[in-house]
Amino acid sequence: MLEPVYTIENECQDCYKCVRHCHCKAIRIVNGKASVIPENCVACGECVKVCPAHAKKIRSDLARLKQLLGTAQNLQASIAPSFPAYFPGISLGQLVSALKKLGFHGVSETALGAQTVSAQTAEFLQKTDLPLAISSACPACVDYIRKYHPEFTANIVPLHSPILAHSRMLKDRYGDACKVVFFGPCAAKKNEADTHPELLSLAVTFSALEEFLESEGIILEQEKETPPDISCAEEGRFYAVEGGMNDTLRDENKGVRYLAVSGLQNLDRMLSGYFGGTSERKLFLEALACPGGCINGPVNPPGSASLETIMESDRISTLQTSSKRKSTEDISGEFSAGKLESCTPSEQELSAALARVGKYSREDELNCGACGYNTCKEFAKALLEHKAEEAMCHTYLRKNFERTSNALIRFIPAAVVIVDEKLSICECNRNFAQMTGTTETYDALGNLNTIPVENVLPDFSELFESVISNGGEIEKFNQKFNDKIINISVFTISQGKSAGAVIQDITRNELQREQIAEKAREVIRKNVVTVQQVARLFGEHVANAEILLNEIAGSYENRGE
Numbered sequence: 001m002l003e004p005v006y007t008i009e010n011e012c013q014d015c016y017k018c019v020r021h022c023h024c025k026a027i028r029i030v031n032g033k034a035s036v037i038p039e040n041c042v043a044c045g046e047c048v049k050v051c052p053a054h055a056k057k058i059r060s061d062l063a064r065l066k067q068l069l070g071t072a073q074n075l076q077a078s079i080a081p082s083f084p085a086y087f088p089g090i091s092l093g094q095l096v097s098a099l100k101k102l103g104f105h106g107v108s109e110t111a112l113g114a115q116t117v118s119a120q121t122a123e124f125l126q127k128t129d130l131p132l133a134i135s136s137a138c139p140a141c142v143d144y145i146r147k148y149h150p151e152f153t154a155n156i157v158p159l160h161s162p163i164l165a166h167s168r169m170l171k172d173r174y175g176d177a178c179k180v181v182f183f184g185p186c187a188a189k190k191n192e193a194d195t196h197p198e199l200l201s202l203a204v205t206f207s208a209l210e211e212f213l214e215s216e217g218i219i220l221e222q223e224k225e226t227p228p229d230i231s232c233a234e235e236g237r238f239y240a241v242e243g244g245m246n247d248t249l250r251d252e253n254k255g256v257r258y259l260a261v262s263g264l265q266n267l268d269r270m271l272s273g274y275f276g277g278t279s280e281r282k283l284f285l286e287a288l289a290c291p292g293g294c295i296n297g298p299v300n301p302p303g304s305a306s307l308e309t310i311m312e313s314d315r316i317s318t319l320q321t322s323s324k325r326k327s328t329e330d331i332s333g334e335f336s337a338g339k340l341e342s343c344t345p346s347e348q349e350l351s352a353a354l355a356r357v358g359k360y361s362r363e364d365e366l367n368c369g370a371c372g373y374n375t376c377k378e379f380a381k382a383l384l385e386h387k388a389e390e391a392m393c394h395t396y397l398r399k400n401f402e403r404t405s406n407a408l409i410r411f412i413p414a415a416v417v418i419v420d421e422k423l424s425i426c427e428c429n430r431n432f433a434q435m436t437g438t439t440e441t442y443d444a445l446g447n448l449n450t451i452p453v454e455n456v457l458p459d460f461s462e463l464f465e466s467v468i469s470n471g472g473e474i475e476k477f478n479q480k481f482n483d484k485i486i487n488i489s490v491f492t493i494s495q496g497k498s499a500g501a502v503i504q505d506i507t508r509n510e511l512q513r514e515q516i517a518e519k520a521r522e523v524i525r526k527n528v529v530t531v532q533q534v535a536r537l538f539g540e541h542v543a544n545a546e547i548l549l550n551e552i553a554g555s556y557e558n559r560g561e
Contacts, residue, residue: 001061001423004043004190009033011055019372023264024148027372028387031088037387040340042143044264044289045298058299060188060208065181068201069103073179076170077107078163080184081114081233082240084312085295085304086206088367092232092316094226098218101182106174106229110182111236111317113166116329118236121284123328124258125249130155131278132285137161137245140188140289142335144264149271150337154431160199162239163189165331167199167201172329173230183209183406185297188289207299234299237317241310242293245286251321257281263291345384346363353380357396370394391458415503418466419453421496435484435505457481463490464499478506 019025026040027047034055036047048056049438068075077099079092087095096107122403125133126208136142136157145152160168167180179201182189188232189203213220238244243260250258257279261267267287283462292305295313345353354376359365365376373379382388391397409416415432419425425448433442436456442448454461459481463474473491480486 001194003036003038003041004047004059004187004194005031005036005041005048006057006059007035008055008057009371010037011053013053013055015052016370016372017050017052019388019392020369021046021050022370022372023268024144025373025378025387029389029392032089032391041192042140042147042264042289043188044140044144047263048187048298058205058207058209059190061190061202061204062111062208062212065202065204065208065212066180068179074105074177075103075172076134076174076178077104077112077178077559078110078166078170078180078182079107080163080182080186080206081111081237081313081317082111082185082242082294082296082297082300083183083206084316085240085297085300085309086185086210087220088309088312090220091225093227094220094223096228097223097226098213098220099224101218102212102216103183105178106170107226108166108170108228108230109233109237110163110184111167111233111239112230112244113160113164113331114162114239115233115248115322115325116165116169116327116331117162118157118245119325119327120159120331122249122251122321122323123244123342124157124159125282125284128282130282132274132283133157134285135245135287136333137239137286138188138288139186139192141264141287143191143338144267144289145271145287146335146338147340148268150339152271153335153337156335158335160331160333161192161234163203163472164192164196164199164333165329166471167196168329168331171199185294185300187298206331226478234318235322238313240294241313242288242291243286244293244313246284247319248322249284251323255281257283258286259283260286260288262288262293264289266291326369343381343385345381348383350377350380353383356383357390357393358399359396366395368395412502415502415505416482417453417457417503418493418498418500419468420498421468423464424450425453425456426498432503435481435486435503437482448533460488460490460501463488464501467492467499468496483507 008159012033014034016029016034018034019027019029019341023046024040024042026037027034028037045058049056079095083095085094090262092109099107114137121135133156133506134145134155136159136445139161142156145156159165170178180199181201182193182203182528183206184203184373185206187205193200193203235248238247242262245261246258259322261270268284268314288294290298296305354360354365359376367375371388371394373382379388379393383390409427409429413430413431415435416429417425417432418427419470428448430439430442433439433448438456448456453464464478467474467490471492473489475489477487478485479488484505484507487504488501490499493500
């Protein structure tokens with residue numbers, strides 16, 4: 001089975017954008033292709049949102065859903081409170097109606113589980129001695145703390161997430177034989193379904209649901225209102241917004257300070273700067289992996305975390321506390337610290353890895369972040385962990401390209417020049433300087449940069465202008481240039497930007513051709529004279545032979561008489 005987040009490698013364009021945006025750096029680059037490292041990934045889905053080639057995908061699970069629908073079991077749907085962000089203008093009743101048409105026996109709201117989580121969290125905060133308590137609502141944040149800040153695992157409130165709490169409620173109501181399917185914007189919920197199959201059978205994204213509805217010809221806008229099978233949720237519907245959980249807790253817990261943080265980078269900033277200090281009050285930290293909350297989940301469209309969506313979430317929810325709700329469901333959960341294998345390289349190993357990309361001193365470490373890592377040393381560590389490749393370093397690639405191109409230009413036996421759109425020289429080799437009589441300038445500066453090509457090739461500057469403007473290639477053979485004869489080929493490098501030329505001095509070849517031609521002409525002349533002489537001699541010989549034969553013939557005729 002595929003991991004919750006995976007890569008279609010054939011579509012990956014080696015842009016490293018996923019590495020830059022993955023706070024966990026749970027990406028491995030092999031042959032320029034990015035793949036997710038499952039044990040490091042927390043399924044926040046950020047890489048899916050930013051991938052320009054759409055090579056990062058969230059597991060669909062539609063095939064498994066259709067299989068469940070075909071088993072005629074008691075199948076219950078749980079709709080996340082973030083649905084207004086993905087389906088603007090669609091009511092809960094219309095979603096209920098559509099899901100019933102797909103074959104679900106019952107449909108209710110995940111927000112009901114959220115209200116239960118808030119009620120029991122309020123009780124926990126009253127009893128706990130922890131100076132800091134962290135919400136358990138977001139599975140991506142829970143996994144992030146377990147893997148990357150395991151020292152804070154004990155600070156996570158020991159309760160299930162809203163979807164697992166809702167699943168527990170549905171199991172209590174309809175029996176353990178019923179199957180629960182969650183619909184929402186989240187990839188991390190798939191991890192919960194994989195690790196808690198006894199509670200949650202499947203987690204399906206809103207985008208996959210939309211695809212399924214379209215394939216069945218169900219149009220949400222045309223669906224009639226159908227009430228959910230369990231009473232509508234109230235304050236729990238605001239859970240999808242950053243700070244929404246805190247709004248359900250603020251009441252009589254006067255000894256608690258409520259904070260909200262969204263985005264793994266911000267959560268990391270908070271936890272990395274905490275060294276066990278205490279305040280007059282307990283701190284409760286509502287942690288969400290998606291900036292702005294679940295309304296900005298990985299499958300939700302851009303702009304879904306807008307004020308308009310927040311207003312709609314507020315409209316369909318009530319402003320009240322969950323702390324006064326009576327909750328008897330057993331939604332207790334346990335969280336254990338995760339163990340990630342990570343090397344701790346020595347300074348010598350880091351230096352050796354940096355040297356592989358041409359960084360030999362601190363000044364060479366630009367820390368530009370183009371590779372996706374914040375510093376060159378982080379990148380070197382990734383190289384040692386076989387998560388990165390040398391080609392990810394853009395400065396290394398550029399310098400390597402420059403060295404290669406300079407070497408090629410320098411050692412090409414012909415004269416080579418590159419001209420920019422201003423018809424000024426931006427690169428050339430020494431052969432070009434020698435041909436154009438500018439060797440002293442070239443040797444003094446190491447180049448002829450910024451010199452107008454017209455100054456050194458006055459008869460050919462229009463060729464560069466034409467090629468830069470129109471593209472293509474122009475070749476001229478046996479052209480006179482000063483005291484030389486040349487072949488020149490001018491070609492486009494970047495239309496409208498630059499052109500190059502290769503110039504061959506064929507003067508010596510032409511002289512050799514003339515010498516050979518003259519020798520040939522001389523041989524021909526001698527041959528003609530020889531032939532003439534032979535012909536003359538041969539003619540005299542024939543004439544003498546004719547006279548002799550005539551005399552012999554005559555003598556025979558006289559004898560016959």
